[in-house]
Amino acid sequence: MFGDVLEDELQSEYGLTVGHWPQSIALSTVGGWLACRGAGQLSNRYGKIEDIVIGLDVVLADGTIVHTGGHARQSAGPDLTQLFVGSEGTLGIITGARLRARSVATANHSSAWAFPSFEAGADACRSIIQRGLAPAALRLYDAAEADRNWGTGDIAVLLAFDEGDQATVDATTTITAEECSSAAPLDAELVTKWFGHRNDVSALEALISRGYMVDTLELTVSWTDLPVLYTTVRDAIAATPGIISSTAHLSHSYSDGACLYFTFAGKAAAEGPDAIEEMYMSAWNAGTTTALTHGGSLSHHHGVGLNRARFMSASQGEGATSVLHAMKKALDxxxxxxxxxxxxxxxxxxxxxxxxxEH
Ligand SMILES: Cc1cc2nc3c(=O)[nH]c(=O)nc-3n(C[C@H](O)[C@H](O)[C@H](O)COP(=O)(O)OP(=O)(O)OC[C@H]3O[C@@H](n4cnc5c(N)ncnc54)[C@H](O)[C@@H]3O)c2cc1C
Known part of the structure; x- marks a missing residue:
């Protein structure tokens, strides 16, 4: 079932929401969200898909049908639901899912803040999330990306948006304002603008149709390692021949780290798909090896697929890789x-x- 269809039905018929809003909401399915361990834009409030799912129906390679989970919590061996979440269709086909739903929000609040640097903004995100109650979305854009989106100049821009009941929203509004006290407030209209265009990737498509290469690379990193990883990965991608832009925003926050989302674009010196592909793979190799060296994860919500497959064993380690391969052999x-x-x-x-x- 496609994401927008699920939400339309849930909201109109039951007044409920799952709260999983990936940018690809209208292009992606519930099965795909689970298979790729996806994240919605409001995941600080509703959780990532692995936090939302409580049970699955899965068809194995030999046709066996497996039902997993189904309870709020249980202590009955390893969690088989989570075995299939993120397995990208390699261990079984997800045919049904039980997801947590909540009442549709009755209140919301937006604010926007200017920070002198990306690092200062990230520190504010850390402080907010570590208070234990954070806005549904905390999106921090580095100066280049913010300026490209909103013409804000040489400042890092933090957009904060929360929704829920009034008391919860009031609390996160207070916490956000307290932790952003060193930043300059910006017009909250920036959040409205982001909402209006948050799923619109037509500008990127326009570049691609003119022969440019555009892609994104997302990962998680601890708060401690974030400042170094941000600059080294951004610069490693930027140093790839042909790359003309490498920027980042912080898209999801956790008590122990955050998701950084790099966007890069380039134009190959030579014409034709081979030259574009060479630049593309070089940028990915540079960004990923630098990230893994500086404490980054391989991915946060886009998964691995084929493009990141060559980094799997290096990023997961020998022991974990052999367990994964053994599960594959047993189930398929x-x-x-x-x-x-x-x-x-x-x-x-x-x-x-x-x-x-392998790289
Ligand atoms: C413009 C754009 C924006 C995006 N924004 C986000 C975002 O904000 N957050 C996010 O998390 N992701 C995002 N994505 C990535 C992607 O949409 C998600 O990862 C999504 O969760 C994948 O779902 P899908 O239905 O598109 O899966 P597909 O792309 O169709 O499949 C992805 C993989 O999962 C497997 N798979 C699909 N369905 C099942 C199933 N039922 N059982 C077993 N395996 C299955 C497929 O075989 C494939 O290997 C974005 C992608 C695009 C193009």
Missing amino acids: PNGILNPGKLGMPTAFGDLPDRFGS
Whole structure:
């Protein structure tokens, strides 16, 4: 079921919401959210999809139907729901899911803040989230990305938005204002502008149709490692021949770290798809190896697929990789489910060189 259809039905018929709002809400499905361990834009309030799901129906490679979870919590062995969440279709096909739903919000509040640096803004996000009650969205844009979006000049811009009942929203509004006391308030209209265009990627598509390469790379990093990782990954991507823009925003916050979301664009010196692909793979290699060196995770919500498969064993370690491969062998001995995804061994020959070789 597509995300927008789910939310339309839930809200209009039951006054409920799952609260999972990825930018791809109208392009993506509940099964895809679960298969890729996705995140919605309001995940500080509603959780990432692995926090929202309580049970699954899964069809295994041999046709066996498995039902997992279904209770608020239980203590009955490992959580098999979470085994399939993020498995990207390599262990089974998700055919049903039980998700937590909440009442549709009755109040909301927006604010926007100017920080002298991305690092100062990130520190405010950390302080807010560590108070234990944070706005549904805290989105911090570095100066280049904010200026590109809203013409705000040489400042990092934090957008804060919360929704819920009035008392909760009042509390997060107070907490946000207290932790942003060193920042200059901006017009909250910026949040409205973000909401109006938050799922609109037509500007990127326009660049791609003119021969530019545009992509995004997201990951998580601890608050301690965030400042160094932000600059080194941004600069490593920017140093790739052909890259003309490398910017970032902080999109999701946790008590122990945050998701950084890098956006990069470039134009290859030579014409044709091979030159674009070479630039694309070089930018990904530079960004990912730098991130892994500086304490970043391989991904936050886009998953691994084929493009990140070559980094899986390096990022997960030998022990974890062998457990994952053993599970694959047990559940899909003939390797028929999504061969090559997640860096799993494939029975159908090697992946093309550009995806297959470990970096
Ligand atoms: C413009 C754009 C914006 C995006 N924004 C976000 C965002 O804000 N947050 C976010 O988390 N992601 C985002 N994404 C990535 C993507 O939409 C999500 O990861 C989404 O969760 C994938 O769902 P899908 O239905 O599109 O899956 P697909 O792309 O169709 O499939 C992804 C993988 O999951 C497997 N799969 C799909 N359904 C099932 C199933 N039922 N059972 C088993 N395996 C399955 C597929 O085989 C494939 O390997 C964005 C993508 C685009 C293009």
